[in-house]
């Protein structure tokens with residue numbers, strides 16, 4: 261499969277509290293997205309998921325590393341070629357209320373995006389608006405409604421239609437359904453699956469909701485304190501989680517049944533995420549890890565491949581994987 265987007269050793273920092281302090285929100289991250297696949301990016305709040313997404317589309321300026329689109333390093337492009345490559349990677353925001361202008365109608369909001377990509381003819385734009393509304397599952401009658409009159413789910417669909425207007429190859433979706441009512445989350449999720457199937461758009465799906473990611477993504481990356489700690493096929497990561505953090509993250513998913521929830525034996529993730537201004541030495545997860553030994557404080561964890569596609573940054577990955585097989 262061909263990579264449409266490759267991120268190599270990306271580092272993005274912010275000024276931290278205190279003189280000369282920096283927050284390495286994204287700390288040497290490498291990930292890959294293939295055409296037409298949905299890839300999940302999960303981790304607790306503050307682990308750097310949004311910063312990674314924003315760095316990919318140029319909303320944050322990475323300090324080092326590379327973002328490669330269709331085999332071309334964006335750092336080597338400028339002018340029109342950079343703009344075209346940037347357009348091909350669109351960001352879908354969590355909050356459909358913030359991403360649309362209240363004073364615009366749905367038609368105007370989409371029209372604006374079509375003008376930006378240079379669709380000159382009004383008739384052509386009008387036809388395309390109809391097509392885009394159809395693609396995101398909205399009736400053409402909403403075209404003349406103000407975006408403020410729509411429900412959250414409808415607004416998110418309009419925001420997606422606007423992104424699609426520029427014919428992107430990749431969507432970076434930052435918690436795109438978390439602000440929506442539970443009842444409509446599944447519908448909007450299905451829309452992403454449809455878009456992948458119909459348009460072959462690749463999607464980096466940033467989410468807290470592990471169950472949702474499992475359902476939609478074929479592969480998943482788990483992020484902790486600015487680093488990818490585990491990555492692999494969804495079946496691999498969910499079926500045989502082999503980083504202690506992934507295991508804790510999965511164990512902390514609340515059960516739908518409150519009786520089971522009350523009888524829960526596995527504790528929720530203990531402790532707080534350490535400050536990214538002062539990350540622990542060695543393995544960043546060691547301060548919360550039940551398996552940590554002295555070496556974990558001294559040496560960065562090795563990357564262990566359990567399969568060619570399943571990688572884990574933990575010296576105990578083989579043992580953990582073995583144990584989860586015997587326990588199963």
Ligand SMILES: Nc1ncnc2c1ncn2[C@@H]1O[C@H](COP(=O)(O)OP(=O)(O)OP(=O)(O)O)[C@@H](O)[C@H]1O
Pocket residue numbers: 274275283284285303304305306307308309310311312536
């Ligand atoms: N503009 C900024 N200035 C300073 N620090 C920032 C800025 N944006 C993010 N950070 C810090 O970078 C780290 C990562 O934040 P980020 O929002 O990327 O995490 P996240 O995993 O997306 O969290 P959430 O799920 O809550 O959105 C946090 O410590 C955050 O405080």
